[in-house]
Amino acid sequence: MAEAGVDSALTAYETMIDSVTDYEIIRLDPEGTILTWPSGAKQLTGYSAEETVGQPLSMLYPSDEVPAERLLGELRVAADKGRHKIESWQSRRDGARFWASAVLTPIHGHDRSISGYVLVARDVSEAREQELAMRSMEQMLDAITDYEVIRLDQQGVVRSWNPGARTLKQFTAEEVIGHHVSMFYTEEDRRSGLAEREMAAAARAGRYETEGWRVRKDGSRFWSSISLSPIRDDKGEVTGYVKVARDLTDRREQEQLVQRQRDEILELSTPVIQVWDKVLVLPIIGTLDSARAARLTESLLERIAVDQAEVVILDISGVPAIDTDVAQHLLKTVEAARLMGTTSILSGVRPETAQAIVHLGIELGRLRSRNSLQDALQLALRLVGGGSADERVNAHA
Amino acid sequence: MLEQVPLQRLGHTIIVTLQGDLDDATVERIERAVTDEVAKVRARGVLIDVSGLAVVDSFVARVIARLVGMVALLGAVSTIVGIQPAVAITLVELGVPMDHVHTALNAEQGMARLRRMWDDTTGYRR
Amino acid sequence: MTPLATAAEPRAPGEAPTLVQITGEADLLRVRSTLRAQAQVAGLGLTAATKLVTAGSELARNIVRYATHGQGVVLVETAEEGSRRGVRARFSDDGPGIVDLGAAMTDGYSSGGSMGLGLPGSRRLMDEFEIDSVPGRGTTIVICQWNR
Known part of the structure; x- marks a missing residue:
């Protein structure tokens, strides 16, 4: 009675699974003979019920890959374990093969003996x-140790991790796979959505290269060169990205050191000198770019405030060329000094500089100028008042 | 009105001390108070000390420039003293026209400057 | 997103930006003090800080003068790029916008009876200056000043 109950339940089940396509769901007897052949099985393999029912399961498997004895062994494993997964080739009626993932489950009778199996397979x-x-x-990628080469999915989640990435960022694969790539970005870049913008740029242009700060596991930063390329499926949709990165910190530090040294040499070459009580001289030497000119102005004005200098001499005899920008900047410095209450004298203007300034149409306003530093000093001393200028210069020297 | 506005009298000169971060209304109130006071006491000079201002934007600069013009119309001379280095370069970059404004490094030099300017306007020569 | 801070205390890098609402002239003081505090956090020199606060004052005053009901918002935050730091401030209003941006960025242009130095002057004071204006929709200006 129990046997009949199981059978009728199975029959009801089979009509239901008959409607399932894409899956091969078949019932086997205890020896592995095929008992049922629903439409899903027919669709997947091309065999009809007439060709398969009553035949051994081994007919569905290529004998060179999966011999009949091995299949009987699989049945015994399923009987012992209660459920057994087999991944192997299966044959189609037309001789082609497909890679099948199958699960074999035993059916027990009322006396707990095996009354058969259900095989569910999928291509x-x-x-x-x-x-x-x-x-x-x-x-x-695992063979690459000096470059980080990792795969991101289309959302930017890390999907693979190589030894180079581990060396660079200190994280192990377990610590990063499944996490968003922005975990390696600085807080600000993370907030501004830099990772997303980079991926969008890569998807648009087919490739995106950049340099920037990234963060290691220990929180330290390194300057990284990064190249991001989209991975596309056959429909052209972006399914992910390959990211190649390298540590450039050393190179960047080298560049910055050189820049710093250059800046320091420039600052040293333009000291503000106090030549007399309330008189400063700024001898400008070398080429003036706008950044250096701005720093010069700043330090001169601060020095004016500290010394309460009434006169400053801007000696430009050491400047090789005065272009519009430099001339404008000098005039701004003169005007800022005037606002503070200080008179400026330009000295060392060469004939070609004078011609250039006038031809540029720059308004010189109340600017005082003297040909030599000596003349400029005499004027300065007269402006601060009292005594003979010549005496003062000599006394100071 | 005077007690709310930082004005002091020193002989013929009115000293205006601006400090802190001033809102627009205060700046305009000071402007009115100074012109009223110049007229009332027939001051010869106004010394505007801005050494306590960390920021002078175009509004404040314009009010100061306007005040200098009004003081001149009332027959007095004026000078601005103590413009901070950062403020000076900022005003120049901002492009606020301050050509007619006379300046001095500190109050002492400002007082001397006011005397010279007053002498110039009256045609007196030492 | 992290919630916006409304207090005027300075923010360290990575923290939420400070929001200053502008509804009238009195708010200019708050814009200036917020920028000054933030300049200190970012390590700006005195001149750079003064330029920043001055430009911020000009732009905030523009909002009071020209925006609808003189209302707008300023977001101030610490900027970071490599090892340098700075202050970035965003001035937004939903006012009438600027019809001729080119003219508005020229010295002497003014639609409100002032000297018209606000925009070109602020741009000269800042390391970075970006303006985005749609007539009828409003104006957003982002300025940034670096510590070196």
Whole structure:
């Protein structure tokens, strides 16, 4: 009675699974003989019920890959374990093969003996190919230790991690896979959505290269060169990104050191000198770019405030060329000094500089100018008042 | 009105001390108070000390420039003293026209400057 | 997103920006003090800080003068780029916008009876200056000043 109950339940079940396509869901007897052949099985393999029912399961498997004895062994494992997964090739009626993922489940009778099996199989060829391709790519990436080469999915979640990435960022694969790539960005870049912008740029242009600060596991930063390329499926949709990165901190520090040294030499070459009580001289030497000119102005004005200098001499005899920008900047310095209550005298203007300034149409206003530093000093001393200018200069020297 | 506005008298000169961060209304109130006071006491000079201003934007600069013009119309001379270095360069970059404004480094030099300017306007020569 | 801070205390890098609402002239003081405090956090020199506060004052005053009901918002935050730091401030209003941006960025242009130095002057004071204006929709100006 119990036996009949199980059978009728199974029959009801089978009519239901008959409507399931894409899956091969078949019932086997205890020896592995095929008992049922629903439409899903027919669709997947091309065999009809007449060709398969009553035949051994081994007919569905290529004998060179999965011999009949092995299948009987699989049945015994399923009987022992209660559920057994088999991944292997299966044959189609037309001789082609597909990679099948199958689950074999035993059916027990009322005396707990095995009354048969249910086999549920599915064609996973495509997934397997992708998996194999990815695995071979990742094996390749594993050999790269001096570059970070990692794969991101289309949202920017880390999907693979190579030894180079581990060296660079200190994280192990377990710590990063499944996390968003922005975990390596600075807080500000994270907030501004830099990772998303970079991916969008890569998707648009086919490739995106940049340099920037990234953060290691210990929180330290490094200057990184980054290249991001989109991975596209056969429809052209972006399915992810490959990111290649390298540590450039050393190179950047080198560049900054050189820049700093250059700046320091420039600052040293333009000291503000107090030549007399309330008289300053700023001998400008070398080429003036706007950044250096701004720093010069700033330090001169601060010095004026500290010394309460009434006169400053801007000696430009050491400047090779005065272009519009430099001339404008000198005039701004003169005007700022005037607002503070200080008179400026320009000295060392060469004939070609004078011609250039006038031809540029720059308004010189109340600017005082003297040909030599000596003349400028005499004027300065007269302006601060009292005594003979010549005496003062000599006394100071 | 005077007690709310930082004005002091020293002989013929009115000293105006601006400090802190001033709102627009206060700046305009000071402007009115100074012109009223110049007329009332027939001052010869106005010394505007801005050494306590960390920021002078175009509004404040314009009010100061306007005040200098009004003081001149009332027959007095004026000078601005103590413009901070950062403020000076900022005003120049901002492009506020301050050509007619006379300046001095500190109050002492400002007082001397006011005397010279007053002598110039009256045609007196030492 | 992290919630906006409304207090005028300075923010360290990575923290939420400080929001200053502008509804009238009195708010200019708050814009200036917020910028000054933030300049200190970012390590700006005195001149750079003074230029920043002055430009901020000009732009905030523009909002009071020209925006609808003189209302707008200023967002101030610490900027970071490599190892340098700075202050970035965003001035937004939903006022009438600027019809001729080119003219508005020229010295002497003014639609409100002032000297018209606000925009070009502020741009000269700042390391970075970006303006985005849609007539009828409003104006957003982002300025940034670096510590070196």
